[in-house]
Amino acid sequence: MIFVTVGTHEQPFNRLVKKVDDLVAQGNIKEKVVIQTGFSTYNATHCEAHKMMSFDEMQQALKDARIVITHGGPSSFIEALQFGKVPIVVPRREEYNEHVNDHQVDFTKLIEKRMNNIIPVYDVNQLFETIKNYDEISKNKNAGKSSNNNIFNRKLENIVNNLMEK
Template structure:
């Protein structure tokens, strides 16, 4: 099962939700997909979807998922990491009116470079290929076996402190 979460930011993330729905419709994703759509206005037709999920529902779905795809909000991909998943991260972009600026792109780039424990996708047209090659790509990343939450949180705290100082 693939779990997609766009978080709770009030701007829609239709670009990601529609792309996933289209990949299922086109047969490029053959397994079950669950999407937490948040404030997206596009309504998926080919995937199970929920506007919001309770904490318990989110935790259970994260545990069950083979692949987790998130927006670039730190709490969403950190949750996936806590369950030993290497998430595919599709940051929201200002040019598509998905957020007020490109901080998700900047943060995703920084975490990928420093921690190597996420799989960033900046071009939505690369998502199908990333999902197809997930098992191969994940082997090149730091996962639960090679890193730990404490070390990650310490690095993250340092990164956030540096960003706040700027």
């Protein structure tokens, strides 16, 4: 399942919602897609769409998703990271009236450079290619099983186990 969330910002994010719906309609995405559409005005008809979701529903969708696609709001992609997912992040853009400025673009670029734990998509026309190659792309990211924290924890666990055996 692919879970898409656009957050609760009051400006629509039709560009992302429509692109995902089109990819499903064209048969490019064959798995189930659940979209939290927020204030978007585009009506997704090929996906399971919800304007808003409860906290529990969001948590379950994040847990169940194979891929999480989110806007560039930090709390949305941080939540995906907390569930061990490497989120595809499509930042909202001022030029499309999706936000008041391009801070999501700037923040996404910063996180990509410093943390390397998200997959940014700045052009929605590249979204399908990213979804198609998700497994390969996510292997090179610092999240989930490959995160520095998880690697450190596994190494520490091995050290402790070796000490306990002696």
